[in-house]
Every structure is written in C-alpha cells, then in structure tokens.
Amino acid sequence: MKGSLYPYPHLQERAEQPVTLTDLAKMKSEGRKIASMTAYDASFAALEDRAGMDVVLVGDSLGMVIQGADTTVPVTVDEMIYHSRAVAAGLYRPFLIADLPFLSYATKHQALETSRRLMQEGRAQMVKFEGGEIQAETVEHLSMRGVPVCGHIGLQPQLIHKLGGFKVQGRNSDAAKEMLNDARALEQAGADLLILECVPAALGAEITREVSIPVIGIGAGPDTDGQILVVYDVIGVSAGRTPRFVRNFLEEGRNVEQAVQAYVEAVRDGSYPSSEHSFG
Ligand code: KIV
Secondary structure (H helix, E strand, O other): OHHHHOOOHHHOOOOOOOOOHHHHHHHHHHOOOEEEEEOOOHHHHHHHHHOOOOEEEEOOOHHHHOOOOOOOOOOOHHHHHHHHHHHHHHOOOOEEEEEOOOOOOOOHHHHHHHHHHHHHOOOOOEEEEEEOHHHHHHHHHHHOOOOOEEEEEEOOHHHHHHHOOOOOOOOOHHHHHHHHHHHHHHHHHOOOEEEEEOOEHHHHHHHHHHOOOOEEEEOOOOOOOEEEEOHHHHOOOOOOOOOOOOOOOOOOOOOHHHHHHHHHHHHHHOOOOOHHHOEO
C-alpha cells in the first residue's frame, strides 16, 4: 500500500495499518476521539504521522498560512494538488483529506473532475468541500462513483465575502436547526465525515449525536468525535489574531514534535478543547 511507495525511512517496515474510514467510524462508535491536523508539506506530514495523528487535512487554509492571502478564495486546484502530493509523500498511517478550493466544485461534474485530480495527482484519499444541503446532490454524485466525501458546515471560510467576516455560526435557533438539517442531508447523500467549524459547543454536541458519521470539530466544543487545528496555530507561528478555539501547544517548553504529540494526547484524553476554547 502507501508505505512501499514512499522514500521516507520512517515509512518502511511499519507493522501498524494505515487508518481507514472504517477505523474512523469505529472510533466514533467506541467514543474514542479522532486527532486531526492540517499539513502542507512532507516534513510536517511525517512529524504528524510520528505523533500519532489519525487524519491529516491539506486545507485550503494554505492560502492564508502558506501564501499569505487574507482569505482562502485565491487558492487554485493546481496548488492544492501540489501540496496534497507533498503531504502524501510524508504519510503512512494517517488518513489524508484534501480540500476542493473555491468554485472548483460549482457543478457536480466539475466536482467529480476536481476530485479525480486531487485523488490521482494529489494522492488524497478523500475530498472535503464546504456547504450543507445545497451540496447534497454533488456529494451523492461523488460518493456513488467511489469518491469519499467530507462535508464542511458551520463557518465556511470560502463564503467570507458573503459573510463579511469569520464569525461564529448557528447562534440562533433557526440557524442551528438549519445546520442540523444540513448535517443530516450530507450524511444521507453519502458523506463519510463532517467538519464542523466555529459553532456553539451545545450545537456541536447535538449535531455529533444526531448523525452517525464522525464529526470533527474546530471551535465546535469538546463533544464532537474529534478535533482539527491548523498546524501553525498549534505551534504558535500563525500571523495575526488567533481565534478563541486555538491553543498553542509549543508553550510550556516543548519542541515542535512534542507540541504536536501533546495536541494528539490532549484530543484523545478530552482535555482539549476546554470551555476556554469553546463558544457558548
Ligand atoms: O482549510 C482548512 O484548514 C480547514 C480546517 C481549518 C478545517 O478547512
């Protein structure tokens, strides 16, 4: 499988098996937390693998943290493929997801072609894209053709120019109901995983309870099935204001590898996120 294809020494002769969607579903059913983080290159991917990460995401956040743009909107499919391929080269055990960038999935046919490229050229094992019920038809189209899909609801950073800023979503009861409906629609359409970004902790818990697929939260409180953070936030090198849900694990005298390991342990034992990292 993956191991034999890659030159990194740590990828050779590993007894353990790479993480699959079946493993992630089992983790949800057994109440074991899923530890996930973004990566954009082979070196960080390998470090996250060594730290025991379950899922690695090549996020279109790379537009902001790698390219220095102020939104994810300018990221292209070619750029996503470049970074996904680099990350895949450093991974053995974690499951690899890559984002479909802005307007690269505007129709189901375009989404299928973008996904094909990300999986064949970028070596991703799953694609993620933003949107709730409105994307159900696209999710079904991809899923039925063998493309594993991760939905992304709550705060959708690609909608920044519509939203007018990065804000907590689902705060009133109508918006919360709509989001729950979105989660159910994505699940029914065949999504295998869900990212839930920047929502009140109680809504994070409710959506996680109500769908059978694993829900990975970022700023969605402690009760989702797993957590994800941008790697540069975990080691305190992101520019600008850090959101409430971010914790810098490099503090307390750790080196980078220890910080990433500490994040994995804190997600697993439930000590991250605490109420100070959650929205009410
Ligand atoms: O682009 C990204 O990194 C993401 C995560 C923050 C969930 O979508």
